[in-house]
Amino acid sequence: MTHPISIQLTSNFKPIPTDVKSSFGTAFTDHMFVMEYHEGQGWHDPRIVPYGNFDLSPATSMLHYGQAIFDGLKGFRGDDGVVRLFRPEAHAARVNRSAAQLCIPPMDPDMIVQSFLRLVDVDRAWVPSARGTAIYLRPTIIASEAFISVRPAKSYLYFVILSPVGAYYAEGNEPVSLLATEEFTRASPGGLGAAKTPANYAASLMAAEHAKKAGFTQVLWLDGVERRWLEEVGTMNLMVKIGGQVRTPPLGGTILAGVTRDSALTLMRDWGLDVVEKPISIEELVASVRDGTLEEMWGTGTAAVVSPVGMVGYRGERFQVADGRAGKVTERLYEAITSIQYGAAPDPHGWLAPVPLLN
Ligand SMILES: Cc1ncc(COP(=O)(O)O)c(C=O)c1O
Numbered sequence: 001m002t003h004p005i006s007i008q009l010t011s012n013f014k015p016i017p018t019d020v021k022s023s024f025g026t027a028f029t030d031h032m033f034v035m036e037y038h039e040g041q042g043w044h045d046p047r048i049v050p051y052g053n054f055d056l057s058p059a060t061s062m063l064h065y066g067q068a069i070f071d072g073l074k075g076f077r078g079d080d081g082v083v084r085l086f087r088p089e090a091h092a093a094r095v096n097r098s099a100a101q102l103c104i105p106p107m108d109p110d111m112i113v114q115s116f117l118r119l120v121d122v123d124r125a126w127v128p129s130a131r132g133t134a135i136y137l138r139p140t141i142i143a144s145e146a147f148i149s150v151r152p153a154k155s156y157l158y159f160v161i162l163s164p165v166g167a168y169y170a171e172g173n174e175p176v177s178l179l180a181t182e183e184f185t186r187a188s189p190g191g192l193g194a195a196k197t198p199a200n201y202a203a204s205l206m207a208a209e210h211a212k213k214a215g216f217t218q219v220l221w222l223d224g225v226e227r228r229w230l231e232e233v234g235t236m237n238l239m240v241k242i243g244g245q246v247r248t249p250p251l252g253g254t255i256l257a258g259v260t261r262d263s264a265l266t267l268m269r270d271w272g273l274d275v276v277e278k279p280i281s282i283e284e285l286v287a288s289v290r291d292g293t294l295e296e297m298w299g300t301g302t303a304a305v306v307s308p309v310g311m312v313g314y315r316g317e318r319f320q321v322a323d324g325r326a327g328k329v330t331e332r333l334y335e336a337i338t339s340i341q342y343g344a345a346p347d348p349h350g351w352l353a354p355v356p357l358l359n
Pocket of ligand 1: 072232233234235236237256257258259260261300301302303
């Protein structure tokens with residue numbers, strides 16, 4: 001189904017960056033997608049307009065109470081020149097799941113996918129082609145009603161912006177180090193942990209600064225109740241291979257249901273690996289380092305795809321993961337997922353959506 005999306009092209013095209021290999025989220029393309037919601041009217045006026053500032057009242061409720069959600073996905077230019085989005089339907093579904101948790105009215109998932117495809121089509125020239133680079137899509141919904149009181153807003157603004165990106169971590173695909181902290185927690189049962197909402201990222205800043213000061217790349221979040229169950233990494237889901245078995249924490253409402261997590265689990269099951277979604281305690285992780293059964297540890301996420309973990313800090317000690325380098329499954333997953341993304345390998349699960357040439 002094609003939705004009537006109006007398009008107003010810019011008359012002021014920006015220079016397209018020629019080297020984005022080591023930048024993430026700093027340059028934005030020429031256009032953005034915008035749509036509004038008003039009570040009684042529903043979502044309306046989908047349009048692509050020149051990238052630019054919004055005119056917002058200082059009383060805009062999102063600015064005060066944080067009623068907002070976002071998501072993040074990527075598009076890739078293959079060696080054949082075709083631009084493909086990776087699992088846009090899965091991201092559209094998560095937009096609506098996050099929205100539901102924040103009392104934001106749902107959108108037609110097909111409209112969300114169309115907003116991705118049409119915008120990337122308009123700014124197609126911005127999609128970089130080097131391996132490791134991509135166009136990053138950032139769909140966002142904010143409560144746009146101007147009022148100062150705590151209740152769900154009656155109007156919302158949905159927008160999508162695009163940014164050509166390279167590596168997310170300064171380390172590139174080198175192993176990252178994680179600090180498991182008992183001092184800070186990210187989410188607790190009944191909270192917002194499963195939603196992609198700004199509050200979760202605001203809550204992570206101080207812990208991330210703390211980890212950086214202690215010499216680690218990111219935080220390894222422990223659960224908010226017992227502070228001993230591994231949850232996820234800064235902006236990635238977590239996987240470990242212990243004694244031949246791959247394990248990842250189950251989706252219990254406190255962690256984000258990562259699309260890369262799901263893709264990795266699907267591929268590893270295709271490969272016949274022993275894979276379980278089962279809680280992992282920090283004590284068990286430490287014991288597996290000590291007895292040599294911890295074979296690999298890695299994070300999964302749209303930004304870095306798969307990121308090897310080389311070191312974990314806990315209670316003042318540092319634990320090296322195996323030989324501290326990327327393990328076999330980690331490397332195989334990175335190769336397999338990126339090969340699918342760049343159209344260099346078959347796509348048996350139908351994860352890719354080629355961006356049709358309409359403009
Ligand atoms: C907190 C958190 N966990 C996990 C992920 C990984 O999710 P995905 O694979 O869908 O990018 C992200 C990134 O989106 C995240 O922000």
